Amino acid sequence: MIKPSLITAASLSLAAFSAHAEFEVDVAGSASIEGRYFLQDPTYPQQPRTQSSVAIEPEFYTEWNNGQDSLLVKPFARFDAQDSKRSHSDLREFQWLHVDDNWETRIGVGKVFWGQTESLHLVDIVNQTDSVDQVDGEEKLGQPMVNFTTYGDWGTLSAFVLPYFRERTFSGEDGRLRPPVPIDGDGAIYESDAEQHHVDYALRYQNSFGDWEVGLSYFDGTTREPELTVVQTDNGMMESVVPYYAQIRQMGVDLLKVQGSWLLKFEGIYRTGQSEDFGAMVAGFERTSVGVFGTSQDLGFLMEYQFDERDDNFFATGQNDLMAGVRWSLNDIDGTEMLAGYVQDLEHSGTYNGFVEASSRMTDNWRWKVDAYFFSSDEVNEDTFWFMRRDDHVQVTLEYFF
Amino acid sequence: MKHKLRPLSSLLLCAAVALSAPVLADEQTQAEGLRIAKERKAQDTGWDNSEAEMKMILRNAQGQEATREIRVKSLEMQSDGDKALTIFDSPRDVSGTAFLSFSHPMDADEQWIYLPAIKRVKRIASRNKSGPFMSSEFAFEDMTSFEVEKFSYDFLRDDVYKGDDVFVVEQTPEDEFSGYSKQIVWVDKAHYRVRKVEFFDRKDDLLKVLEFDEYTQYEVEGKTFWRPHRSNMFNKQTGKSTELVTEELKFMQGLEENDFDKNSLRRAR
Numbered sequence: 001m002i003k004p005s006l007i008t009a010a011s012l013s014l015a016a017f018s019a020h021a022e023f024e025v026d027v028a029g030s031a032s033i034e035g036r037y038f039l040q041d042p043t044y045p046q047q048p049r050t051q052s053s054v055a056i057e058p059e060f061y062t063e064w065n066n067g068q069d070s071l072l073v074k075p076f077a078r079f080d081a082q083d084s085k086r087s088h089s090d091l092r093e094f095q096w097l098h099v100d101d102n103w104e105t106r107i108g109v110g111k112v113f114w115g116q117t118e119s120l121h122l123v124d125i126v127n128q129t130d131s132v133d134q135v136d137g138e139e140k141l142g143q144p145m146v147n148f149t150t151y152g153d154w155g156t157l158s159a160f161v162l163p164y165f166r167e168r169t170f171s172g173e174d175g176r177l178r179p180p181v182p183i184d185g186d187g188a189i190y191e192s193d194a195e196q197h198h199v200d201y202a203l204r205y206q207n208s209f210g211d212w213e214v215g216l217s218y219f220d221g222t223t224r225e226p227e228l229t230v231v232q233t234d235n236g237m238m239e240s241v242v243p244y245y246a247q248i249r250q251m252g253v254d255l256l257k258v259q260g261s262w263l264l265k266f267e268g269i270y271r272t273g274q275s276e277d278f279g280a281m282v283a284g285f286e287r288t289s290v291g292v293f294g295t296s297q298d299l300g301f302l303m304e305y306q307f308d309e310r311d312d313n314f315f316a317t318g319q320n321d322l323m324a325g326v327r328w329s330l331n332d333i334d335g336t337e338m339l340a341g342y343v344q345d346l347e348h349s350g351t352y353n354g355f356v357e358a359s360s361r362m363t364d365n366w367r368w369k370v371d372a373y374f375f376s377s378d379e380v381n382e383d384t385f386w387f388m389r390r391d392d393h394v395q396v397t398l399e400y401f402f
Numbered sequence: 403m404k405h406k407l408r409p410l411s412s413l414l415l416c417a418a419v420a421l422s423a424p425v426l427a428d429e430q431t432q433a434e435g436l437r438i439a440k441e442r443k444a445q446d447t448g449w450d451n452s453e454a455e456m457k458m459i460l461r462n463a464q465g466q467e468a469t470r471e472i473r474v475k476s477l478e479m480q481s482d483g484d485k486a487l488t489i490f491d492s493p494r495d496v497s498g499t500a501f502l503s504f505s506h507p508m509d510a511d512e513q514w515i516y517l518p519a520i521k522r523v524k525r526i527a528s529r530n531k532s533g534p535f536m537s538s539e540f541a542f543e544d545m546t547s548f549e550v551e552k553f554s555y556d557f558l559r560d561d562v563y564k565g566d567d568v569f570v571v572e573q574t575p576e577d578e579f580s581g582y583s584k585q586i587v588w589v590d591k592a593h594y595r596v597r598k599v600e601f602f603d604r605k606d607d608l609l610k611v612l613e614f615d616e617y618t619q620y621e622v623e624g625k626t627f628w629r630p631h632r633s634n635m636f637n638k639q640t641g642k643s644t645e646l647v648t649e650e651l652k653f654m655q656g657l658e659e660n661d662f663d664k665n666s667l668r669r670a671r
Contacts, residue, residue, distance in 0.1 A: 401494030
């Protein structure tokens with residue numbers, strides 16, 4: 001297998017200019033500078049009021065065999081000036097893809113997405129969330145995998161063997177967006193003696209039936225969403241909070257139906273193996289109007305209802321919540337778009353969170369992003385958002401694409 | 403009296419013809435419009451599959467200009483609308499984004515978009531066909547294949563366009579969710595190539611004018627196909643325009659149906 005280093009990549013790119021080059025390495029990617037400003041003073045000592053960081057994510061790609069085989073290498077690194085735990089690097093992708101007539105294999109480190117809804121990704125379980133990198137949970141860590149996919153008129157069937165587990169990332173002592181005692185990710189406890197080396201399996205079927213998109217999935221292995229455990233010293237003092245990763249089985253269903261200008265979406269899971277067996281679901285719609293206000297702009301309305309049988313998991317915030325959102329695309333040359341959402345807890349009126357994500361292009365290579373998140377809770381020491389009640393912040397990012 | 407009778411009867415006859423003329427002409431012009439549309443489709447049947455590299459140049463009324471690079475893979479379907487896969491190469495922040503479209507003569511089109519940053523394939527609500535394709539003056543519905551069943555037709559007149567004899571045909575979308583009340587199409591008589599289209603909005607006002615230029619001849623299995631290498635869509639209401647320039651076009655690229663599914667979308671690059 002070909003492992004292009006920076007030097008060979010550069011020299012191969014040069015070689016690509018010569019007519020007889022057998023293959024070339026495409027180099028692309030992005031680099032960004034980001035600042036966070038927190039609107040309130042921190043709740044816990046050591047937490048900063050502002051946070052700044054830089055990140056880089058280059059991408060190297062080469063293919064051979066008429067494109068039937070390809071290799072994609074995509075490392076990532078972020079340096080955060082305040083939170084040492086947020087300074088981290090990851091191999092997002094390092095994947096050999098082989099494509100044949102009705103099957104393909106992906107071997108290495110990769111990323112897959114499963115699901116249909118916007119406010120929660122219940123079904124999406126293969127990749128671990130890089131929760132320290134972005135608050136919205138959309139950023140994922142690279143997952144080592146051997147994947148075999150076969151497809152035909154009957155749909156797509158994908159099988160995964162996942163030989164290594166990625167631990168979730170958490171803010172450190174000098175970071176915001178954390179409980180009073182930082183979660184000690186390095187002290188993670190596992191149900192399996194194999195710990196991170198437990199081999200997980202996953203299976204997914206996906207197909208389109210006219211207006212319907214249907215996905216069925218099954219996962220057997222280490223849960224991606226930990227439970228938090230307090231480690232105590234001999235005299236009963238709290239030493240640290242650590243994640244506990246149980247062995248789980250999860251069945252998932254995701255559905256989408258196109259209904260005129262409406263998209264109806266559903267995701268449901270049933271998971272066994274953690275401290276309680278439970279079901280969870282999210283269901284809702286997105287309705288888009290094009291050419292609003294006599295312009296060429298699109299305006300979409302989203303609403304999703306979140307339900308989760310658990311009531312004490314730190315990470316499961318959507319127990320009985322309603323999300324309402326607006327997606328606005330200007331359809332201008334700069335590709336300006338905005339998404340704003342608000343999630344209300346239906347049992348506690350003082351518990352809600354919201355977000356605004358806006359971005360636009362400045363030149364063909366530069367893009368600005370402004371993201372804002374706010375959290376509120378009236379459940380003292382009970383709710384995830386209680387611990388983050390003063391972590392409302394605005395994040396400004398300048399991203400350069402090359 | 404005998405002399406005078408003839409002119410009178412021929413006058414009556416003329417009147418009768420004049421009275422029935424609009425009805426007759428309607429059926430005739432509709433039939434002629436349909437004939438032209440069918441011939442247009444027939445002339446463009448049998449190309450099987452193609453792959454194109456294109457530049458899309460967006461211009462706004464203030465003179466701001468931006469160039470996008472796209473690749474379009476197309477597959478002709480014999481008993482259905484065509485399939486197309488469009489891959490965006492620039493600007494860099496959307497590079498790798500791919501758009502898959504199944505055009506259907508009668509049913510709603512099916513469309514998906516792949517967002518590489520989050521590895522997600524998203525279904526698009528196809529009723530929003532009047533929305534802009536990639537911020538351009540082309541709507542999604544302008545990018546789907548021409549199918550005879552999508553419109554009803556009325557032949558308007560013979561004309562001359564840029565020195566060539568043309569038919570001018572009015573075509574009315576059958577789909578109530580089209581962004582257009584009608585289109586007027588200039589089709590040349592020699593090869594049944596569309597040379598110009600005027601798009602009218604739902605209020606029946608002229609919205610956009612599309613002109614095709616630099617028609618180039620391709621041979622596919624002994625049959626001749628014409629493709630415009632330059633097309634310009636001008637929005638009369640906003641002053642914005644989009645030019646599509648074909649840089650390279652190849653037929654018979656061995657593309658098959660499995661090159662146009664959601665798996666191919668995921669690995670499009």
